[in-house]
Amino acid sequence: MQSAATQLNPQNAFKERLYQCGAYPLRADGIDILQMNITRRCNMACKHCHVQAGPERTEMMSRETMMHCIHAAGSQGISTIDITGGAPEMHPDLEWLLGELVVLKKRLIVRSNLSVMLEPAYRQFIEIFAAHGVELVGSLPDYNAVRSDRQRGTGAFEQIIQAIGELNKRSFGLPESGLALHLVHNPAGAYLPGSQCALEAEYRRVLRDMYGLHFNTLFCLVNSPIGRYREFLKRSGNLSDYMRTLQCTFNPKTVNSIMCRTTLSVGWDGRLYDCDFNQMLELVVNSGGPDHIKDFNFSRLADREIVIQNHCFACTAGAGSSCQGSLTE
Amino acid sequence: MGENYYQCRDLEDFANIGEFAPESGSKFFEYYNTATSAGKLTEREKALIALTVAAVRHCPYCIDAYTNKCLSLGVSNDEMMEAVHVGAAMVAGDTLAHATQMRRIIKKKEM
Numbered sequence: 001m002q003s004a005a006t007q008l009n010p011q012n013a014f015k016e017r018l019y020q021c022g023a024y025p026l027r028a029d030g031i032d033i034l035q036m037n038i039t040r041r042c043n044m045a046c047k048h049c050h051v052q053a054g055p056e057r058t059e060m061m062s063r064e065t066m067m068h069c070i071h072a073a074g075s076q077g078i079s080t081i082d083i084t085g086g087a088p089e090m091h092p093d094l095e096w097l098l099g100e101l102v103v104l105k106k107r108l109i110v111r112s113n114l115s116v117m118l119e120p121a122y123r124q125f126i127e128i129f130a131a132h133g134v135e136l137v138g139s140l141p142d143y144n145a146v147r148s149d150r151q152r153g154t155g156a157f158e159q160i161i162q163a164i165g166e167l168n169k170r171s172f173g174l175p176e177s178g179l180a181l182h183l184v185h186n187p188a189g190a191y192l193p194g195s196q197c198a199l200e201a202e203y204r205r206v207l208r209d210m211y212g213l214h215f216n217t218l219f220c221l222v223n224s225p226i227g228r229y230r231e232f233l234k235r236s237g238n239l240s241d242y243m244r245t246l247q248c249t250f251n252p253k254t255v256n257s258i259m260c261r262t263t264l265s266v267g268w269d270g271r272l273y274d275c276d277f278n279q280m281l282e283l284v285v286n287s288g289g290p291d292h293i294k295d296f297n298f299s300r301l302a303d304r305e306i307v308i309q310n311h312c313f314a315c316t317a318g319a320g321s322s323c324q325g326s327l328t329e
Numbered sequence: 330m331g332e333n334y335y336q337c338r339d340l341e342d343f344a345n346i347g348e349f350a351p352e353s354g355s356k357f358f359e360y361y362n363t364a365t366s367a368g369k370l371t372e373r374e375k376a377l378i379a380l381t382v383a384a385v386r387h388c389p390y391c392i393d394a395y396t397n398k399c400l401s402l403g404v405s406n407d408e409m410m411e412a413v414h415v416g417a418a419m420v421a422g423d424t425l426a427h428a429t430q431m432r433r434i435i436k437k438k439e440m
Contacts, residue, residue: 144405187401194401198372202403248341 013247014312021252026306028274031298032080032262034073035323036061037276038094039086039268043116046152048141048186050227050280053086063093065270065293070100072296082263082323084111084276089122102132111184111323113152114138115159117166126170135180136172137219137323138164141188143206151188164213173215181214184325186221190238192245192318193220196326219325222246224277224314246313254320254327260306263323266293274306276323277314283307340390373402380409381416 010016018024038061042053061069073081081101088094088110101108110129116122129136138160142148145157152160164181167173173181183203187193200218207213223229225242233239260274264285270293273279284291287304320327347354365375376398383391399409 142403144403147405185403189400191397191400194398194403195372198367199403201371202373244341 011310014308014310014316017247017250017252017313017316018255018308021255023252023255026255026258026261026308028264028302028304028306029261030077030302031075031264032078033082033259033264033323034069034078034080035082035084035263035265035276036066036069037084037086037265037267037279038066038088038097039091041090042085042087042113043090043119044087044113044152044156046113046139046141046228047232048151048188048223048229050224050229050277051086052227052280057086059086059268060091061093061266061268061270063096065266065268066093066097066100068270068293068296069266070097070104072293072298073101073106074104075296075298077298077302078106080107080109082109082111084323087113087116089116089125094125095128098128098132098134107135108132109135109137111137112139113160114140114163114167115156117163118159126166126172130170130172130179133178135182136167137182137184138167138215139186140164140183140203141186143203147188161211161213164207164215165211168214173213175214175216180216182217182219183215184219184221186223190233190236190242192222192249193321196220196319217325219323220319220321221323221325222314222317222321224311226277226311227280243310243313246317249317250313251316251318251320251328254316257320257322257327258312258315259322259324259327260315264301270294272296272301274304275315277311278307281309281311283309335389337393340393343390343394373399373404376402377404377408377412381412384413385416385420 015024018026037051040051040053040057040059041055042057043055045054072078083097085091089112098108117125140148140160141151148157148160149155164173167181170179171177172179185193185199185203193199196218199220203215203218207215225233225239225246230239233242263275265273265276265279267273267279272285272291272293273283274285285301285304286307289300289304290297315321347358365379366372367375376395379391380395380399383395396409
């Protein structure tokens with residue numbers, strides 16, 4: 001059941017909520033994760049995609065910008081480099097980038113739609129990821145094929161199942177193999193994800209019993225009301241209810257660990273953002289510090305004030321949501 | 330007062346039903362949360378039971394809340410419908426079982 005009602009979509013509702021729980025202004029608490037969005041090109045065009053990625057997109061991070069990122073990633077406070085897109089595999093410099101980053105001996109994550117690795121041009125990435133000890137985070141919106149395909153396109157579920165099988169053969173997702181394969185669940189509709197623990201148990205049971213597949217952890221993500229997902233909410237007449245649900249389920253306990261406090265997001269053109277969602281809304285870091293990776297300065301960005309808007313409610317709803325899944329479970 | 334007895338937004342007020350009787354309200358929520366959380370039955374199984382009871386009891390608030398909860402927990406549409414059919418069958422059976430009393434009275438009264 002939901003908690004008490006709040007005001008309906010005032011422009012500054014999130015700011016007011018932070019005020020009420022003593023968390024405004026929201027400030028970064030270091031930079032633990034450097035997230036690089038290296039391309040908006042993707043072999044898929046999923047209905048929930050906040051990046052609005054697709055085969056027709058041409059944005060690609062230049063090698064020069066990548067070199068600035070590699071330099072920044074070497075900063076002592078940064079423990080994790082998180083590469084996302086689009087489909088990162090479709091960037092022609094991904095293999096080179098991984099080779100440069102692995103030298104830093106940090107946690108290296110690649111976010112993949114998984115199906116791309118079945119295409120002949122990108123099959124080699126299974127071996128490349130294994131060789132570099134890359135932690136894979138793959139999108140599987142639902143263990144129900146119909147629901148998953150409704151979001152990602154007909155036949156996508158079968159492809160993802162096949163790709164997980166290939167990755168399992170190479171030991172990704174197997175216990176104690178040292179090669180991690182995490183899956184991402186996000187609702188295929190205008191509702192919030194349930195408990196990560198309960199969903200992970202169901203994913204594990206269905207994937208094991210029906211397909212003989214394995215993975216390490218399930219990350220549950222709340223869909224942010226931006227990009228294509230926002231268009232779906234508008235078209236289906238759900239936008240107002242969805243925003244209201246996000247606001248009503250605001251959980252103050254999530255604010256301390258909200259991902260923007262420890263993440264710096266780099267766009268394909270090198271611009272800096274507090275998170276991937278702000279990046280898609282073109283809300284560049286706005287703290288008076290550097291706003292481009294070429295000018296990266298750890299100490300000036302490490303306690304920056306975070307740029308917030310009402311889409312931020314998606315990260316504080318219920319158990320909270322981040323690129324690493326729920327925040328409070 | 331609103332124009333209708335049942336309003337969607339009333340669901341958001343559920344957390345405040347302890348108003349005017351806070352001690353009982355608090356005890357109710359403690360019980361409610363224990364009863365609906367995962368135990369020997371999973372959260373998913375309990376959500377399906379709750380959805381079925383909601384449909385049988387014709388509670389629009391609970392139907393809304395537990396349809397959403399079932400969706401959130403990855404319960405498929407056909408699983409939800411199957412559960413509601415259990416409720417419908419129980420109601421039908423319950424109705425017919427009460428015909429026993431009717432049949433008994435008929436047999437006693439008729440010549």
